[in-house]
Amino acid sequence: MDTRQLKTLLAIVEHGSFSRAAVAVNLSVSAVSQQIQALEAEVGAQFFDRTSRPPKLTAAGLQMVEAAQELTRAADNAIDAISGRRIVGILSLGSVRTSALSLLPRAIVRLSAVHPDLRIKLRVSLSEILLQDVVAGRVDAAMVAEHGNFPPSLRWRPFLREPLFLVAPPGSPILPVEEYLARYPFVRFRANVPLAHLIDLELGRLNLPLTEVAEIDTVSAITACVANGLGVSVVPHVAIADCAAPLVQVPFGSPQLHRQIGLVERTKAPRAKLIDELHGLLVRESSPYGVEPTDQERAAVALPRGRRLE
Template identity: 30%
Template sequence: MDVRHLEYFLAAVDHGSFNRAAASLYLSQPSLSQAIRILERDLGSELFHRIGRRVVLTEAGVALVEPARAAIRSMQLARTSVESVHGLVTGRLEIAAMPSQAVSPLTEMISRFIRAYPGVSVTVRAAFTAREVTEMVRTGAAELGILASAGESQATEVCTHPLSEQRFILLAPPDGPFPPDTTAVGMEDLAGHRLVVGQQGTGMRQYVDDLRAGGVDVTLAVETEHRVAILPLVLAGAGLAVVTEAWRELARQTGVLALDLEPPTSLKVALVSRHGATTPAAEAFLRTAAEDDLDPNT
């Protein structure tokens, strides 16, 4: 079995079509299709249902995804380990990140990392919940992940490296219900207001759901998976929004009020990595993060 064929298979899985997978690999679509057919012949089973231009995994294809990612990661580990004998000069690192944590602290971490290792490229992959981040790291879709949760991570299938906490804040338009000189609001002050919220499974949505369960009467005006839409929605008057303080500086730059919520409530932020050996790039990233961010007691 050719490892390149596994790479082509995973590209088709991730992109949902042979055309897009081939483009991402700078291959012709017929070349990729032929490689997939060879892999299917080697394994004695079809891996995809071909539905027009789309491809959908068969049961055999689903079973192959995790072993294929593990095989690719093992090859990457072997290659980069040999290269690192001469120093970490080149390489690639994939990090799964929840939206708010991708803004901060991940931005600062990547900035420090690429200054120290300018030849290593970093790819940030989107995940909307802590569970999604954990699964992407566990299955090898990403080597590291950054997530936030209300309590300490209980995921035993990955290694957890605690970071600092992020407090919840309230975003409000400058011409909204709170005067510009307001610095903090109580949870009860949100009663009667419309809110822009994230989807189920996110910390910001859980905060609002807990408010409602506690008797604070708020209206869910907009639910969005696109975190970049929150600031424009607040500015446009669609509603207020509860987010983490990762958004504080961006909010101020756009003119949105960023107000502390009382009593303070926080999410615990952590990096996660796979059990066992990791690539030199991942190890270097963890070391770089540890210089300022990782909990010294872990």
């Protein structure tokens, strides 16, 4: 099986027709058709329903596209690692929906500037699904919060450790946390994620009667509600930084609570050096709460070849 055939198949899917794929891969339309026919003959199945215009993928074609994505990425990764050439191919990333999500696109833009031939694909999903995708190699790395259920085949490295704050509407008086919770309506972060569980545990420890005015599952929506005077809530620092309104903030927890976000990858990730560069960029984007890797972590991803990001 020729990787050029696989990349031609992926080009057809991406561009929507044999003719547009031919332009993308710098071949004639007849050469594209011959490559696909040869691949179909080798596998013993038809990938396209040619009675439709443009041809549509069959069930076998859909399976082959998924396999082609994994095979071509693995081949590119291996060649990059062995030859030390300029990094090409696709880096597939995942992320949970989090208030820290804004950090990842900024780091991706900087990584793309260093490796212009690299294509980066980002998908947002649930933590459990992303972990399965990383284990299976469908995703090279994923941004997830710290929790205690990482499979042994995965390695999680934090890049952000940020404090939590109780936030109140602009112009509110500075009060102790307990007094805010007693006097103001409370906007609860209701989601099955580590951050929400951490906040709920501390609220339970305080054991105060709350006047709950809303339950919301996104932190950005919570800060918007607080900014518009609906009540008070508890959010991580990055959410305050991303909010245009000057929210009043008071440290939450005694001692103040922190949450951690990191990158999870396979322990023997083929693109460990590239993921290490991304981790470093995320640490910088997370300043002043970025978590620098330990010497042991640096050693675990060090490779003998390739330029590191300065």
